[in-house]
Amino acid sequence: MRDRATATLTTLIVDDEALACEELTYLLKDFPEVEVLATGRNGLEAVDLIQKLEPEMVFLDVQMPGLDGMGVIRQLRERGLELPHVIFITAYDQYAIEAFRLEALDYLLKPLDKGRLAETIERARRVIQERQKVDADPSPRLTPQRTKLLVRSDNRNFIVDAQDIIYATIDSGLITLVTTHLEGQSNYRTLEDLQANLDRDTFWRVHRSYLVNINRIKEVVPWFKSSYQLRMDDKKSTEVPVSRVQTKRLRELLKL
Known part of the structure; x- marks a missing residue:
């Protein structure tokens, strides 16, 4: 080796x-x-x-x-x-x-x-x-931060406040936004693009497939091999995995 x-x-x-x-x-x-x-x-x-x-x-x-x-x-x-x-x-x-x-x-x-x-x-x-x-990279991006985003749900287009987004996840190329009031598809193609248009101090890319609103984290749950999951403040109390790289950052931020 x-x-x-x-x-x-x-x-x-x-x-x-x-x-x-x-x-x-x-x-x-x-x-x-x-x-x-x-x-x-x-x-x-x-x-x-x-x-x-x-x-x-x-x-x-x-x-x-x-x-x-x-x-x-x-x-x-x-x-x-x-x-x-x-x-x-x-x-x-x-x-x-x-x-x-x-x-x-x-x-x-x-x-x-x-x-x-x-x-x-x-x-x-x-x-x-x-x-x-x-x-x-903790440096701020020059992309203007959006305060409103489009969410498609039940064949309707809703406008939601960015602060109401609990988390976003991507699967098979489709981004799902979970907000305080509804769940639906985003018109962004990648989580990178979505994050670039949001407040990076508020929205954290904790995993390759997840972007979370740090103000909507309800609980930090110990998980497999000294890793953690984040229990979110949505109706399902969704548990979001934290990647290996971001686990290190989580420990530093919360003194775990």
Whole structure:
């Protein structure tokens, strides 16, 4: 295993074909920025390893016995876990549309091409670095802050006060806004765009899939592996996961 001081992309490989795992592991040895934490053989093992090791990047086979690659993503979401950057690897191209609908970082066809693999790793590195910069940057944005937002609910367009937003979440490319009075779809395409138009001192990106109003957090709930969930002040008392990076910030802010 590489020295963690030099590795920047912690990685998991999951494929039911042992030879495929070995081949990819061998190819990744030429990329010093990649650290392979473990390999898995099926979807259930993938879910457990992702939950245990929290890798930044996962190479995931699509067709596997039992729980397939797409099912792995769905199960992670059902458990409220933070999704790593997923690169699907398969011998078939008919799953590409579904893979990107599930917000996969990339979709690689077997046999793997080393040049194409290099492009994927570079893309992952850029995406992760940009996310780390956004998470760490406390400086205000120049984008004007909106006090009113549009929410589509029951085929109607409602205007809500930004301060009434409890949290926002994204799934399959759609952003859902939960407010004090209603729940519906936002017309923003990404949480980054939404956050950029809100007060960054009030709205906190606690997870890749969640943006919360800190004034609407009701309780901090201890969770798996010294992490936390935030119980929100909505009708369902929704519990929002806090990412590994933001857990550190949460501990610092609240002296946990």
